[in-house]
Amino acid sequence: MCYVFVRVVDGEVGGMRVNVGELLADRHAVRVLAYHERLELPAEEVTLAAPVEGLLTVHGTGQSVVLTGQVRAVVGLVCGTCLAPYELPLEVPVAEEFCPPRPQAAEPGREAIDPDDFLVPLEPGDVLDVTEVVRQNVMLALPIAPRCSPHCRGLCPRCGADRNRVACGCEERDVDPRLAPLERWASGESERAR
Numbered sequence: 001m002c003y004v005f006v007r008v009v010d011g012e013v014g015g016m017r018v019n020v021g022e023l024l025a026d027r028h029a030v031r032v033l034a035y036h037e038r039l040e041l042p043a044e045e046v047t048l049a050a051p052v053e054g055l056l057t058v059h060g061t062g063q064s065v066v067l068t069g070q071v072r073a074v075v076g077l078v079c080g081t082c083l084a085p086y087e088l089p090l091e092v093p094v095a096e097e098f099c100p101p102r103p104q105a106a107e108p109g110r111e112a113i114d115p116d117d118f119l120v121p122l123e124p125g126d127v128l129d130v131t132e133v134v135r136q137n138v139m140l141a142l143p144i145a146p147r148c149s150p151h152c153r154g155l156c157p158r159c160g161a162d163r164n165r166v167a168c169g170c171e172e173r174d175v176d177p178r179l180a181p182l183e184r185w186a187s188g189e190s191e192r193a194r
């Protein structure tokens with residue numbers, strides 16, 4: 001037997017927090033969440049102009065709950081090469097397992113790794129903070145070195161012009177640092193020849 005709840009959260013203040021208590025012990029229980037929320041990210045120079053949305057599913061395993069699905073986000077970034085702002089659409093997978101909150105086990109010297117150590121504890125009251133899970137997954141999906149395009153030509157190191165927009169005409173001659181001594185020697189030779 002399988003029962004499905006659909007819950008739509010739109011613009012709810014304080015984020016999307018779902019009580020999953022009744023799902024924990026029931027391995028046939030499934031809840032489908034239509035996620036749609038304006039998120040804020042704790043990162044400089046990263047913005048989310050549109051709400052993040054997608055379908056997420058929570059199901060019980062008998063002792064834990066598993067949250068899976070995918071959300072879509074359009075993030076505003078700043079290109080690290082030409083410094084121009086640009087937008088990057090992201091499809092962000094979500095897959096995380098949660099266990100009931102455990103009392104802080106005061107077991108000094110406990111060395112053995114409990115398989116539950118790899119599960120994320122729920123908040124007291126068996127509350128799953130879906131907003132926070134989505135936020136963390138979107139953060140993880142952000143590029144480490146944002147670049148507006150694989151062909152971005154960046155700023156001219158001499159005059160600072162955006163080379164995607166203008167041809168500044170500066171001499172573009174990069175000397176391989178390993179060949180620089182040879183270059184100096186060659187120009188010295190031509191000086192002497194004069």
Ligand SMILES: [Zn+2]
Binds near residue numbers: 079083
């Ligand atoms: Zn760029």
Ligand SMILES: [Zn+2]
Binds near residue numbers: 156157160161168170
């Ligand atoms: Zn230039």
